[in-house]
Amino acid sequence: MTDPDARRRANERFVEYRRTHDRALRNELIEEHIGLAKGLARRFGGRGEAREDLVQVAMVGLLKAVERFEPERGLAFTTFATPTITGELKRHFRDKAWSVRIPRRTQEHVGEVGRAIQSASQRLGRAPSIAELAVETSLTEEEVIEAMEANQAFTAASIDADPAGEGSPVLRDTLAGLEVGFDDVESRVLVDRLLESLDERDRTIITLRFFGGLTQSEIAEQIGVSQMHVSRLLARSLAKLRAELVAEAG
């Protein structure tokens, strides 16, 4: 934005947001700069991570930039936001840890299989088989199976935050129709307590998958991440629930 008037008007809206903390205004400011976040996410492509997962990370950076921007310092928002978003993306790759040692080649296969699931699902109109994924990726079936298992050992903490801070309206509507019900009160109390140990997004995914009957791909579509990432989050949540259960028993 080079026009001084336009920049002044934009800054006024950031000043207003700092004063009011109005959610609608914040969301407008985020919407207006989504292109910046997507563009920066694109620069980090080709490293084995799904594009939509990187966009999610960039959106977290954009949200942080909107929250922290101080227009009175005289910088343009894009000048301030770029290093914030880039920093978030770099942190994502730095934080990305494998809980067991996974060979680099297999790490690359995880990304390839993730992309193949998406493209093959779209083309076939259904979930692909392992054999179809092997053809799609030019990997052996064994390599695809290895990649599926390796995906579980992958953690990416910085995608956890929900950029909108409140979940999508579609998700809220879907969740509203679901009842996590058990006949006896004791079980229900324990289940509620276990589920409360998860953060909102993880709880939502568990509820949609196991109580709402949505597939991983359907959940992925609703929350805007890849199916492989939903798979990771489910595996992590189930491990956490198990640990909570053991702690309860102890």
Add this chain to the structure above:
Amino acid sequence: MSGTAGVRRIRLSIPGVPDFVRLARLAAVDAGSRLGLDYEQIEDLRIGVDELCFAVLPTADAELPPADLELVFTLHPDRLEVEGACAVGSAAAHQSELSRTIVAAVVDEFSLELSEGVHRFRLSKRRDA
């Protein structure tokens, strides 16, 4: 692998500690792929096997050294059955209604027997017609 008349059986014996459950998941994915399950169904199968394997393992604070977890994957023309058994001595079980609900959502049938001495499970996953 063994079996007769279109039925194939895979037997796997792993140490009864969580670190080795990965091998059970890998075998499940392979067996599911041989049955012709799609990617989503295999993900579900893996979750079911994972959950039930952990359910039959002795708790970490059990006093006895961990026994092996014995697994049998039976491939029928239309379904996969997985049976697991672990001698746990007097170790307590850690199973919840939530865990049962999770397994019920991802497999067609299952049973879990947590009697003193041996914990067992059985699950069945069918290929869609």
